[in-house]
Amino acid sequence: MAKEIPKPAPPKPPPLTGISKQVDADMLEPGENVVTIVHRSLIGLIGIYLVAIVAIVALFVLVITVAPDTFDTTSDTISPMLTAIMALGATLLVLILFVATYIYRQSRLMLTDRSLVQVNQKSLFIRKVSRLSYSNVEDVSSEQRGILASIFSYGTLMVQTAGERDNFNFTLCPNPNQLADRIIEERQKYAQALQEENEQHQ
Structure with missing residues (x-):
């Protein structure tokens, strides 16, 4: 008596693309990691x-x-x-x-190991996402105006870009001086990683 050959299990459906458990992950490139996420200062509320x-x-x-x-x-x-x-x-x-x-809390600036990602939530259904690679960052500066900005430690973070790209301005940024230093540090790490990668391929 011939034995019945078991039927193979149905293949698993492929994972959905473009959907992730974390909303911010959809804004990243494959293999890109988030270093920190900065929201606007609560003083703006x-x-x-x-x-x-x-x-x-x-x-x-x-x-x-x-x-x-x-x-x-x-x-x-x-x-x-x-x-x-x-x-x-x-x-x-x-x-x-x-x-x-x-709406206010949805606006944020993400620092990754490759780029800056700025999310500007203008209304419930209007959002603008801007991405800037560290290779296009020319200069980073911060500005604090007024007594309140000094007391509550907030200000404007300004990122100057290379070429004809629009500059990044992140207003009501908490601790803008420290964040500017952090961006410069991440840019240096990114440039060093690119240099090491190029040397390996030579």
Whole structure:
């Protein structure tokens, strides 16, 4: 009696390309490693929060001007209209602050062992990603203006590029002086690695 030949196991499906568990990994080249990721200073959120609060206050002032009886609390119980407006204002404020904080924190600068990757999140659905190889970096400098920038240690990081490429400017950068030194250090390591690779192929 002939033995049944076992059927081979079905082949595994190929992995999906262009998808990774880490979002930042999709911006890297094969074999490229992230050295550090720098987000904008939290001091920049203060201005965003103040604008949101002023907008809510302006909304309340508009309601008082148009319908002054809305906030009449002479009765024993607060009017349902007042309660609804307060709840709506609080919900709107929380939503605005959440979205603004998310957009602000998504903007970042990544230092890898090969290049600089700048992510500029302009809105919820608009994002610009710029990439600059260390071989195109001409000079790195930092600038701090004002008392707040000195106290909270933030400023603007400026990376000058070679040729006609646009310069990299990363505003509200925490510890810009240290980051500038780190970029120069990584650029030197990259140049040394390229030199050693060329010597091996000669």
